Amino acid sequence: MSNPDWLERAALRAQRASWTLAYTLERYRQLEDRTEAELARDLGCTREVLYWLCLCRKPEGPDFDTQVTAITERHEVDLRALVDVIRHVEIVDALSERVADSNGEERPIQMAARDRVPGEKTSP
Amino acid sequence: MSFPSQAEEQALHERVLKKNESLASQDVFRVFMAPITRVLCRNRRKTKEEAHDAVCDVLMEYLENPERYLAHKSKLSSYLTRNAEMQVRDMYRSQEARQRREREFGEAIELRATAPNRSLEIIVEARHLVGQLEQAIQEQDRAALGLILQGERSTDALAKAMNLPQLSEKELRREVKRNRDRLMKTLGRIGKEE
Numbered sequence: 001m002s003n004p005d006w007l008e009r010a011a012l013r014a015q016r017a018s019w020t021l022a023y024t025l026e027r028y029r030q031l032e033d034r035t036e037a038e039l040a041r042d043l044g045c046t047r048e049v050l051y052w053l054c055l056c057r058k059p060e061g062p063d064f065d066t067q068v069t070a071i072t073e074r075h076e077v078d079l080r081a082l083v084d085v086i087r088h089v090e091i092v093d094a095l096s097e098r099v100a101d102s103n104g105e106e107r108p109i110q111m112a113a114r115d116r117v118p119g120e121k122t123s124p
Numbered sequence: 125m126s127f128p129s130q131a132e133e134q135a136l137h138e139r140v141l142k143k144n145e146s147l148a149s150q151d152v153f154r155v156f157m158a159p160i161t162r163v164l165c166r167n168r169r170k171t172k173e174e175a176h177d178a179v180c181d182v183l184m185e186y187l188e189n190p191e192r193y194l195a196h197k198s199k200l201s202s203y204l205t206r207n208a209e210m211q212v213r214d215m216y217r218s219q220e221a222r223q224r225r226e227r228e229f230g231e232a233i234e235l236r237a238t239a240p241n242r243s244l245e246i247i248v249e250a251r252h253l254v255g256q257l258e259q260a261i262q263e264q265d266r267a268a269l270g271l272i273l274q275g276e277r278s279t280d281a282l283a284k285a286m287n288l289p290q291l292s293e294k295e296l297r298r299e300v301k302r303n304r305d306r307l308m309k310t311l312g313r314i315g316k317e318e
Contacts, residue, residue, distance in 0.1 A: 009173070009180065010183075057187075067144065
């Protein structure tokens with residue numbers, strides 16, 4: 001089945017809402033300076049699949065695993081890489097909020113493992 | 125693509141309400157985007173892009189606040205379509221208001237602006253006229269003429285600029301008028317000569 005003509009437009013508009021996966025993926029792209037194509041490659045999917053992911057609610061809460069699994073069962077996407085991207089953005093946002101709370105203004109955060117690609121295995 | 129049955133819509137709405145199923149929002153787009161877009165394009169004669177933007181905004185709003193939809197009042201598809209139609213109307217109104225503002229601004233600029241070839245002529249003419257005025261009007265009259273050309277109507281202000289002595293109010297008014305008429309006559313004469 002071909003992708004609908006509204007898909008890319010809808011994915012772009014979904015970035016405005018922080019509860020969407022579109023927001024998280026866009027945030028990750030900015031933090032890690034990735035192009036859309038690079039992000040799709042990181043997640044092991046096509047750009048069209050990336051747009052479909054954008055229309056999902058960001059998995060969270062106690063059903064996190066179930067939600068991520070459901071997404072990866074419907075779309076061909078690397079589960080581990082998707083979890084890494086979501087967690088990465090959550091951690092950066094949580095740290096940013098903490099720094100902002102303690103100083104009254106946001107400061108850039110140095111990420112120790114910034115150059116790690118999602119899904120890449122690290123040596124123990 | 126047509127709207128789903130009421131039971132299917134209700135099932136989808138319940139999934140959205142739970143907010144713990146990531147794919148539910150994607151399914152809302154899959155189910156409603158195309159049929160509502162078609163309704164907008166047909167009824168409101170909107171372009172596909174305009175309709176897509178309106179439907180996207182409405183679906184996002186619904187997904188953010190699904191509890192605002194009251195299932196006992198109408199079908200979910202009717203609720204979303206109605207909201208999309210209102211969204212299109214709002215978009216059209218704000219677009220129209222912006223165009224009107226831009227048109228009015230453009231007209232104001234057009235009225236005040238002078239053609240480039242004409243502005244050069246005006247500069248030359250004005251310079252020539254200033255030279256003529258300097259010759260025709262004495263030093264002591266220039267301050268009063270300046271005030272008159274700026275639209276000053278106060279007798280006291282004009283009397284001061286004309287260096288008139290202390291006079292009664294009636295005489296002062298008469299003297300200011302006399303001087304004013306004299307200056308205007310001089311201006312009129314210069315204008316006729318030109």
